[in-house]
Amino acid sequence: MSEELRTAGPVAVRVTAHGPMTGVDPVESTRVVRGELGHPHLPHLVELPERGVGADAVGRAVAILADLTAEVRPYGWRLTHRPGHEARRAVSLLKTDINVLGDVIGTEEAPGDELKIRVRGPLSLAKDLYLPSGERALQDHGARRDLADSLSVGLAEHIAAIRRAGPQRVTVHLDEPGLTEVLEGTVPTASGYRTLRSVPRHELIQTLRGVSEGARAAGAAAVVLGTDAEARSFGAIAEAIEASGIDSLAVPARRLDVHAWETLAGLVESGTGLWLGLLDVAAPYDELPGVTACVEQVRRPWRGLGLTDAQLSSVTLMPAEGFDGVAPEAVRAVLSRLHQTADALSQVAVDS
Numbered sequence: 001m002s003e004e005l006r007t008a009g010p011v012a013v014r015v016t017a018h019g020p021m022t023g024v025d026p027v028e029s030t031r032v033v034r035g036e037l038g039h040p041h042l043p044h045l046v047e048l049p050e051r052g053v054g055a056d057a058v059g060r061a062v063a064i065l066a067d068l069t070a071e072v073r074p075y076g077w078r079l080t081h082r083p084g085h086e087a088r089r090a091v092s093l094l095k096t097d098i099n100v101l102g103d104v105i106g107t108e109e110a111p112g113d114e115l116k117i118r119v120r121g122p123l124s125l126a127k128d129l130y131l132p133s134g135e136r137a138l139q140d141h142g143a144r145r146d147l148a149d150s151l152s153v154g155l156a157e158h159i160a161a162i163r164r165a166g167p168q169r170v171t172v173h174l175d176e177p178g179l180t181e182v183l184e185g186t187v188p189t190a191s192g193y194r195t196l197r198s199v200p201r202h203e204l205i206q207t208l209r210g211v212s213e214g215a216r217a218a219g220a221a222a223v224v225l226g227t228d229a230e231a232r233s234f235g236a237i238a239e240a241i242e243a244s245g246i247d248s249l250a251v252p253a254r255r256l257d258v259h260a261w262e263t264l265a266g267l268v269e270s271g272t273g274l275w276l277g278l279l280d281v282a283a284p285y286d287e288l289p290g291v292t293a294c295v296e297q298v299r300r301p302w303r304g305l306g307l308t309d310a311q312l313s314s315v316t317l318m319p320a321e322g323f324d325g326v327a328p329e330a331v332r333a334v335l336s337r338l339h340q341t342a343d344a345l346s347q348v349a350v351d352s
Contacts, residue, residue, distance in 0.1 A: 012313035012349040013342040015335065016042035016275070018226075019118040019173075020322030022331075024051050026100040032328065034104060036335045039112040041342075042171065042316070045162070046097060047118070049324050054090035057175070058128045061120040063090035066154035068146065070129060075190065078130040079137065095161075102165035114221070115167035119155060121176035121225070122148040122207050123199060127187050128178075135190050138182065144199070148207045152214030159218045169221040173250065174211065179204075179229040183236055201236050209244035224275060226250035231260035238263045241272060248273030252320040253297060254280075265305040268314050277320035278338065285333035294341040299348070309352035312345050 016037060021029045029046040037043040049055050054063070058077050062070045070077045071084025083091075105111045120128065126138040126147050137143040159170050181187045185198030212223040225246045229237060241249055249267060253276055256264070268274055278294055289297075298315065317338045323331050 012346040013315050013317060014041050015317050015338045015342050016116055017044055017318055017335070018175075018322040019044050019047040019116075020049055020057075020324035021046050022050065022324055022326055022328070024048055026097050027104065030097075030100050030104045032331065034108070034112075036332060039110075039114075041339070042114055042116050043112065044116040044118065044173075045101060047322070047324075048093075048097075051093060053086045055093050057120050058125070059086065059090040060094060061125050061151070062087050062129075063094045064119055064154040064158050065147075065150045066157065068150040073130070073134075075134070076128065076130055078134070079132060079143075094158075098161050098165050101162075101167075105166040111166060113167055114169040114171070115162060116171040116173055116224075117158065117162060118173040118175050118226070119151070119158070121174040122151050122211055123182050123204065124176045124178040125151065127182060130190065136187065136196060138187055138199070139189070139196050141203075144203070144207070148210055152211045155211065155215055156218030159215065159220055163219060168219075170219065171222045171224060172212075172215045172220045173224045173226050174208070174246075176225060176227045176229075179227045179237060180233045183229075183233055201239065204236070205240045205243045208240055208246060212244055212246050222247040222273075224248040224250050224273075226275070228252055228255060231255055231257045234260045234263040238267050241267060242270060246272075248275050248316070250275035250277070250316075250318065252277035254320060256301070258301075261301045261305060265307055268307060268311055271314075273314045273316065275316040275318055277318050278341065279319050279334050281319045281321055281323055281326050281330065281334050285327075285330040288333060288337050291337070291340045291344055294337065295344050295348075298341075298345060309348045312349040312352075315345065317342050317345075 023029055026046055033046055034043050053072055062077060069083040069087050071080045072086040126144045127136060129137045131137050131143060137147060162170050182199050185195055187196045189196060215223050223246050225241060264274055319334050
């Protein structure tokens with residue numbers, strides 16, 4: 001297969017990205033994202049963590065919560081009855097990003113109808129937020145339940161705001177980076193002298209089902225669970241995805257061993273999509289692997305598990321991590337290589 005293989009035919013495999021970008025200018029970042037990930041690919045709402053507290057992943061989630069709020073303490077975000085300065089700033093930054101999105105869309109001749117929004121998932125959020133007592137919210141079952149309910153209601157309002165800005169097909173990317181620790185009971189307490197009890201699988205299922213159903217009821221076109229969990233956790237994660245009705249799983253390819261690939265094959269066979277993080281954005285962009293190498297990174301384990309080339313249409317490609325701290329030219333280089341790889345895989349899928 002040629003390193004320069006491109007196709008003008010139907011696109012079966014699409015490209016998206018996580019959300020975080022370098023810089024503090026939402027206008028320029030939004031233009032870059034929409035320029036590089038326009039139709040038929042999937043642009044995302046930009047996140048600019050370099051703007052400081054409130055622009056971080058936890059702060060953005062706090063801005064979305066309904067009837068719950070938080071303030072920043074030396075050890076992190078703490079739930080409180082009244083919003084702190086940082087929480088108000090988080091709300092303001094998020095509103096700015098949505099307004100900018102609408103303004104940029106208004107200047108486009110043929111704006112696409114799709115957008116992806118990423119939000120910290122309910123269990124990782126419970127790990128990252130602290131109770132007024134100073135302990136993690138993950139410790140308390142009632143706090144976990146209240147957070148999930150608050151996130152579900154707030155996410156519905158967030159989706160409505162996005163749709164007012166233009167995009168009607170909104171994909172929700174629930175980011176759960178802490179799932180292995182949550183499931184295995186290795187999250188440290190605030191003191192660090194012991195660990196919190198593991199969250200039962202049935203609660204994981206119930207929590208994800210509640211948030212995903214709330215998102216769909218608010219008009220979300222799809223819900224994706226993203227995680228960088230260890231491969232040994234994939235059995236529990238796959239069970240939760242199938243039981244909660246989540247549409248796709250997003251994982252970095254580097255986390256996958258043979259057993260994890262076998263689990264993913266079962267999900268694909270049952271109709272679940274796979275969002276696969278291929279490229280390390282921290283690597284020098286002039287040393288990116290070629291198209292053939294990227295294609296083989298997907299196709300070799302795929303075929304080895306008995307999946308067909310036609311089933312490659314269930315794949316969406318993305319970088320292995322966000323673009324925060326990455327220069328604009330590197331962003332374009334990574335997305336260009338992913339576009340080339342998606343085109344090549346699309347050709348294989350369509351021709352099969």
